[in-house]
Amino acid sequence: MFQDKKVLFSGMQATGNLTLGNYLGALKNWVKLSDEYECFYCVVDEHSITVRQDPATLRKRARALLTLYIAAGLDPEKNCIYYQSHVSAHAELAWILNCYTYMGELSRMTQFKDKSAKHADNINAGLFTYPVLMAADILLFQTDVVPVGIDQKQHLEITRDIAQRFNSIYGDTFTIPEPYIGKAGAKIMSLQNPEKKMSKSDENPNGSIYLMDDKDTVIRKCKRAVTDSEGNICYRDEQPGVKNLIDIYCACTGMTPSEVEREFDGKGYGELKMAVGEAVAAQLTPLQTEAARLEKDKAYIDSVIKNNAEKASYFANRTLRKVQRKIGFPDRIR
Numbered sequence: 359m360f361q362d363k364k365v366l367f368s369g370m371q372a373t374g375n376l377t378l379g380n381y382l383g384a385l386k387n388w389v390k391l392s393d394e395y396e397c398f399y400c401v402v403d404e405h406s407i408t409v410r411q412d413p414a415t416l417r418k419r420a421r422a423l424l425t426l427y428i429a430a431g432l433d434p435e436k437n438c439i440y441y442q443s444h445v446s447a448h449a450e451l452a453w454i455l456n457c458y459t460y461m462g463e464l465s466r467m468t469q470f471k472d473k474s475a476k477h478a479d480n481i482n483a484g485l486f487t488y489p490v491l492m493a494a495d496i497l498l499f500q501t502d503v504v505p506v507g508i509d510q511k512q513h514l515e516i517t518r519d520i521a522q523r524f525n526s527i528y529g530d531t532f533t534i535p536e537p538y539i540g541k542a543g544a545k546i547m548s549l550q551n552p553e554k555k556m557s558k559s560d561e562n563p564n565g566s567i568y569l570m571d572d573k574d575t576v577i578r579k580c581k582r583a584v585t586d587s588e589g590n591i592c593y594r595d596e597q598p599g600v601k602n603l604i605d606i607y608c609a610c611t612g613m614t615p616s617e618v619e620r621e622f623d624g625k626g627y628g629e630l631k632m633a634v635g636e637a638v639a640a641q642l643t644p645l646q647t648e649a650a651r652l653e654k655d656k657a658y659i660d661s662v663i664k665n666n667a668e669k670a671s672y673f674a675n676r677t678l679r680k681v682q683r684k685i686g687f688p689d690r691i692r
């Protein structure tokens with residue numbers, strides 16, 4: 359779609375309080391990759407309503423998330439930052455792709471199984487077809503690369519399957535996207551239960567570091583992180599708590615696990631926890647300051663929202679029209 363650059367697409371849900379996992383697994387990599395690709399960064403508010411939301415809170419969180427993308431260092435002049443609900447092509451392509459996706463495939467999705475167990479009173483059809491909307495997001499932009507955490511890998515695989523199926527019926531229509539999963543931070547675990555992913559919906563607030571946590575809170579949560587009784591700072595599966603702290607430290611500092619092992623050779627968990635807390639706070643504090651500054655500039659954020667929705671619609675509609683033509687929908691009369 360673009361002559362000299364490959365295309366990158368990614369998104370985040372505007373639900374709950376964003377965690378350090380969202381930042382290190384996704385947003386930080388987005389910033390790193392943004393010069394190399396033609397980028398589309400979406401606030402996926404349509405995905406959010408697969409779980410019941412309070413309307414005023416959803417609206418507020420969506421805007422805060424869009425602002426955070428910019429605060430993290432994504433320049434909205436160069437990167438298309440927009441709301442999914444402002445570009446109707448997402449929902450239109452999702453409907454079409456629903457007809458090329460099998461119930462069996464969707465029922466194998468682990469996120470569906472987890473979420474339907476958690477929200478047993480609201481297992482709606484949107485929750486089930488959630489990956490199809492995600493496939494539409496990605497395929498609309500002829501995306502080459504999708505930076506995500508490991509938990510989204512299965513959704514990337516189904517996206518590729520749907521695209522390949524469509525292409526094999528109608529000829530080359532969609533670019534087949536590749537996931538980009540960073541070396542460090544691809545799966546940040548809960549500080550209280552290092553066998554479980556750090557998640558916005560964790561009931562124990564000490565398990566997650568939230569992006570808006572202040573320095574004292576970050577350090578307190580790191581100090582309380584569950585480790586083990588081994589007493590050695592080693593990067594290995596048998597010590598999941600320590601491994602997670604090393605992963606966080608690596609993702610914040612750019613160091614490798616063996617460099618961290620060397621730095622803390624002969625030192626105790628207390629020192630590691632303190633260093634991790636400091637490193638995390640050093641990432642989050644500037645982000646928070648910039649987000650607070652941007653939030654006040656209402657006119658600027660409004661102009662980003664308007665201009666980028668138009669840009670995203672333009673490119674998304676190009677793919678949508680191509681798809682509609684291929685499947686036999688009548689041509690528009692101009």
Ligand code: TYM
Pocket residue numbers: 367368369370371372378379380381382383384402405491492495496504505506507508509510513543544545546547555556557
């Ligand atoms: P969401 O909103 O749950 O998470 C946003 C991003 O954060 C990553 N992530 C993590 N990475 C490392 N460790 C963790 N503990 C952790 N928790 C979350 C996720 O992998 C994700 O990259 N379905 C998606 C949103 C979406 C999307 C898309 C993503 C909708 N359409 C198209 C990419 C492309 C989701 O719910 O992410």
